[in-house]
Each structure stands twice: as structure tokens, then as C-alpha cells.
Amino acid sequence: MKKRIILLVIVAVVVGLSLWSAQHYRVSRVARVSSAQPWWKVWLEEVSGKVWELHGNVEIREVRLGFKVPGRIVRLHVDEGDTVKPGQLLAELDQAEFLDAVRQAEAALEARRAELAALENGSRPEEIEKARALTEAARVAVRNAEIALRRAKELAPKGAVSQEMLDNAQAAYDQAVANYQAAVAAQRLVEVGPRQEEIDRARGLVRQAEAVLKDAQRRLGDTKLLSPVSGVVQVRVHEVGDFVNTGEPVFSIARQEEVWVRTYVAEEDLDRIRPGMQVVVLTDGGNQFLGQVGFISSVAEFTPKTVETREVRTNLVYRVRVLVNDPECKLRQGMPVRVRISAEKTFASDQPGKQP
Known part of the structure; x- marks a missing residue:
């Protein structure tokens, strides 16, 4: 009877671990560090400490554009959600007094x-x-x-x-x-x-x-608002007929070519990560992106005024910026993601080439 109970417990544990693994790595494309590794191997590597994850959010740089001269808006050529390129005409002011x-x-x-x-x-x-x-x-x-x-x-x-x-x-x-x-x-x-x-x-x-x-x-040329960067229009602040002052934002543009993830690493894990390390960024929607660790803060955050115990010291975290390659512009501002890091990845800092 006892042997049967023990056997049932073992079976239940195995089934539970299998269900948890299937839920955690429900998409094999997302769950693998490389296309040659199945989810179960990734799971074993994570358990063994060879692969570990950080949680963070997507950050996209935004540019707030405004006119260099005051005036009344007569034309708006783009709307929210439109993709713009450098030099593209976005808006125009009334030119009468500038022509005079x-x-x-x-x-x-x-x-x-x-x-x-x-x-x-x-x-x-x-x-x-x-x-x-x-x-x-x-x-x-x-x-x-x-x-x-x-x-x-x-x-x-x-x-x-x-x-x-x-x-x-x-x-x-x-x-x-x-x-x-x-x-x-x-x-x-x-x-x-x-x-x-x-x-x-x-x-x-x-x-x-x-x-x-x-x-x-x-000043006459400044009545035309041109985009200095490529990106997507996030916010259109003003409408046709509004009077705007110098530098007052008219559009907010997200620069899609500069996408990065803000995450944090604990103090005890600082030796496991370096600038230049190759990583994989995973989204909850089943997408994965290649990334690279670009910056690790030298200053701890959420640090108490006085550190007196070992337990408090282990809770210190440091901000990490991960540069992400997103050519299809699938990542969005504030999107929660996971950063999967493999301890076996070669550091870019150990190879010749440009540092991030």
C-alpha cells in the first residue's frame, strides 16, 4: 500500500512538472535559445543554471517635434500611427507674414x-x-x-x-x-x-x-515641420487652426530603430552578465528577438540609506539596458518581456569588433 502511494506521488510530481514545463514553454520557437534546441533541453539548462531569465519592459525613444517659429497651423500631413521618414513633411504654418x-x-x-x-x-x-x-x-x-x-x-x-x-x-x-x-x-x-x-x-x-x-x-522655411528621424507617430497634439508657440510639441514620434529593454539584475548575478553578451528577448505573444547587453549601471537602485545585513545586500539590483533587433517593429512601448541569457554565449567584449 505504501509503495503504491509513493508511486502515485512520484507520478503526480512528474505530471505536474510536465504540465508546468508545457505551460512555461508552450511555443517551442519561443522556448529555445537557438533553433536547434528543444524546450526540454532549455528547461534542463535553466534548472542547471546554464540559462537564466530577466524580466523587463520595452523602451522606445520618443522625439517631440515642434515648429521653430510661432504661427497658426494650416495643414497636417500625418496622423497617429503613420510611419514617417527623415525629411518627410509633417505640418505647415501660415506663411503670409513670413513671406512679407x-x-x-x-x-x-x-x-x-x-x-x-x-x-x-x-x-x-x-x-x-x-x-x-x-x-x-x-x-x-x-x-x-x-x-x-x-x-x-x-x-x-x-x-x-x-x-x-x-x-x-x-x-x-x-x-x-x-x-x-x-x-x-x-x-x-x-x-x-x-x-x-x-x-x-x-x-x-x-x-x-x-x-x-x-x-x-x-524663418519662412521653419514654417514647414520636417521629420528629423524615422519612426511612428504616437501622438498628434494639435489640430489645424491651432496657434502654436516656438518649440511647442505638435507630434510625438517613436524611433523604432532604437528599441531596447529595461531590466534589472541582482547583485549576486552581476558576474554572470557583461556588456556585449548575446541574449534572446521573448514576448508573451510568442515572438522572440535577438538582443545584446549594451549597458549595466554602476549604481545600485532601490538602495536603503544604510546597509547593515547580508539579506539587504542581496536585494540590491542594477539597471541593465538590452539593445533589441526589431526590424518588423513588433515591439511596443512598455511591453513586458523576458530576457533569456545563456552562460555559454561568447561575450562580444572578448572578440574584436565594435563595442555596443
Whole structure:
């Protein structure tokens, strides 16, 4: 009777272990570390310590995109769930005021360039001829004033000209001489042309106008929101007609090419894992992905202020980042997964090549 009870207990244990194994490794594709290993061999390796698992969640980097200039949204070209590529047009703002700013900057630049061209070309022949004519007229006025002054001086001793008339003749002559000297100086300026300092100043104003135009054109280009990365639109924050400020998020894009798993390893297991170790990431839905340990935190998390007992020390955990290869974009943000690690896997750090 006792032997029969013992036999039944053994059978029950074996059946229970078999059911548990079948439930835990219900899909042979998921349960194997490699395609050549059946589930029962994986289970034996896990029991023996050659294969062990970590539990974690999928993390996908998100990019929040917004316009570099404020304005009102007039068009949205993508919606939530759409796949986008680098350089793809996502949204547009009203361009009216930005176009006006570009036109104003273009007109100001044309005016500055015209001023610079006038200075660099110098005086026209007509201007030089005019300056010479004015100089000649001033010289003639000096000669006439000199004759009048000499006549007044000859008549003054005879009493035919009063002292006042003599003084007026002298003043007229002096003024004529001054006008002649001013005309000669003006003629020289016209013939020589503008100063180099004036030309340099005009060139500086042209460069300033060019910079203003480039800034206006850049701001006009910033009314179009382009995707800098490839990924999937997760959230569309605004709608057509909304007014947005500079940098205010309009879309949130998940970067599918950068998928990784956040998991934690206990302190006593730190020697069993290294950066570069090849792993298999398993999902509850029956999918498996190849991965690689990319980062192990050097700082323990959930650490108490004081560690006094051995039991507390063994509960310390360290954050691990596992890079996952997901070409079909099946992984989702926050998805729970298991990271299966084989102790027999070769470390990438022990082989030549790029470190993760």
C-alpha cells in the first residue's frame, strides 16, 4: 500500500512538472535559445543554471517635434500611427507674414547694393562737368568782384565813393574768393570720388542686409515641420487652426530603430552578465528577438540609506539596458518581456569588433 502511494506521488510530481514545463514553454520557437534546441533541453539548462531569465519592459525613444517659429497651423500631413521618414513633411504654418518679411528684406538688400554700386563706380562724367562749370562760374565772380573793388578804391580818395560802398565792395570780393575755393574743393571731391571708408561702410550694410534676408528665408522655411528621424507617430497634439508657440510639441514620434529593454539584475548575478553578451528577448505573444547587453549601471537602485545585513545586500539590483533587433517593429512601448541569457554565449567584449 505504501509503495503504491509513493508511486502515485512520484507520478503526480512528474505530471505536474510536465504540465508546468508545457505551460512555461508552450511555443517551442519561443522556448529555445537557438533553433536547434528543444524546450526540454532549455528547461534542463535553466534548472542547471546554464540559462537564466530577466524580466523587463520595452523602451522606445520618443522625439517631440515642434515648429521653430510661432504661427497658426494650416495643414497636417500625418496622423497617429503613420510611419514617417527623415525629411518627410509633417505640418505647415501660415506663411503670409513670413513671406512679407522676405520681400521686405529683399527690397532693403537691393537698395543697399545700389548704394554700394554708386560709390564703387564713382562720379559720372556729367557730375564732373557740372562741378567744373561751377568752379569756372565762381572764378568769374571773383574777377568781377576784384574789378569792382579796385574801382571803388580809385574813386574813394576823390570822394566819389563813400566808405560804405568801399566796404561792401571789399566784402563782395572776399565772398567771391571763398565761393571759388569751395567750388574748387567740390570739384576735386567729385573727380576723386567717394572715400574708401564710405565704400567699406556700404559693403558692411550690404552684408547686414544679406544676413537679414537669410534669416527671413530661414524663418519662412521653419514654417514647414520636417521629420528629423524615422519612426511612428504616437501622438498628434494639435489640430489645424491651432496657434502654436516656438518649440511647442505638435507630434510625438517613436524611433523604432532604437528599441531596447529595461531590466534589472541582482547583485549576486552581476558576474554572470557583461556588456556585449548575446541574449534572446521573448514576448508573451510568442515572438522572440535577438538582443545584446549594451549597458549595466554602476549604481545600485532601490538602495536603503544604510546597509547593515547580508539579506539587504542581496536585494540590491542594477539597471541593465538590452539593445533589441526589431526590424518588423513588433515591439511596443512598455511591453513586458523576458530576457533569456545563456552562460555559454561568447561575450562580444572578448572578440574584436565594435563595442555596443
